[in-house]
Amino acid sequence: MTEAASKNKPFFTTRELVLTSLFAVLIAVCSWISVPTEVPFTLQTFAIFLTLLVLGGRCGTFAVLVYLLIGAVGVPVFAGFTGGIGIITGTTGGYMLGFILIGLIYWGAAALLGERLWVQITALIIGLALCYAFGTAWFIHIYAKTADVTLAQALKWCVTPFIPFDLLKMAAAFIISARVKRYAKA
16 A cells, blocks of 8 residues: 555544444443343443454444443433443443453454454453453442442452353353354454
8 A cells, every 4th residue: 555545544444433333332232231130230241242353453442432432421321221421430430441441452462463262262351350450449449438348348249240241241242243243344
């Protein structure tokens, strides 16, 4: 590609913009789906895993960012049909911002090591662990303004119950992405 042609190349193609938007909507829809268990959970992380696996790191991370920005301005795209900056700055906002960490880790790993299966699995697990760590630190910081909470309590409330479900959602995302990827490759 010539230097002049590379200067005129857009950051996103029209197809990438459409798919990024579509997957941002998918994340929103999955955040509304709540599975009632002892500790209810949404399909939000499933959608994030699927988005990254289908679109790749760059478009997938931007889809997560679009989802968060739409919610931040007040559109009710978060769990429980909520929205607004108050949700992001609240006790669970750190986990939502941690979704960007999952995307950035995946993007970086794929760029450095390629999109081989072991890279994808490792990147998503490391990204999820960092999301948990960032979200838990955020939770403790915000929650501590109104009451005392220990690290053990925060992990018991916000992480431990979700680990098995998140791993199942990750496995489901790998299975589904294998079929969807050929139709939606950005």
